[in-house]
Amino acid sequence: MAAATLDACGTLDLLVNNAGMAPRQRVDLLEMGEASYDEVMDVNLKGPFFLTQTLARHMVDRVDSGGSPGQIVNIGSISGFTSSTNRSEYCISKAGMTMMTALLADCLSPWGINVYEIQPGMIETDMTRGVKARYDALIEDGLTPIPRWGQPEDIGKAVAAIAGGALPFSTGEVIRVDGGFHMHRL
DSSP: OHHHHHHHHSSOSEEEEOOOOOOSSOOOTTTOOHHHHHHHHIIIIIHHHHHHHHHHHHHHHHHHTTOOOOEEEEEOOGGGSSOOGGGHHHHHHHHHHHHHHHHHHHHHGGGTOEEEEEEEOSBOSGGGGGGHHHHHHHHHTTSSSSOSOBOHHHHHHHHHHHHTTSOTTOOSEEEEESTTTTSOOO
């Protein structure tokens, strides 16, 4: 896939890792099977890591040849810091994405390749359709200071800001697009 992308585009200015799947069945942490764990980790963390590793080498080579650096955006989740024991494999994969972001930012900073993570909150998508009624009630009860579902466009605007150069002095940064979910409130 990486080679095909580079062949088609010739260069890469922005990589957005937006792979993500929830477990096929929500089950308690003590009942989760190895197959579900492996599938979610492969899609959410292993695939993005090795794709990024390959394309980061291309970005480094380009800088070493006098070209401009690219940028990398990883789409994580509030589930990376929020316990949800009926889909623990998802939470673990997204926590791993946060560390992946930090490691890549550290590794690639000598070449000026900035790496960011966007952590969406409750975003109205096909993946959240099955929990919509539950989350509607939580939002109505004040779970998020901004009392609505996030939309895919909210994530797109954050990616566009990064792609447009709005954060040139940031790397390893986690940008939460979660309606304020992450805030500790009394």
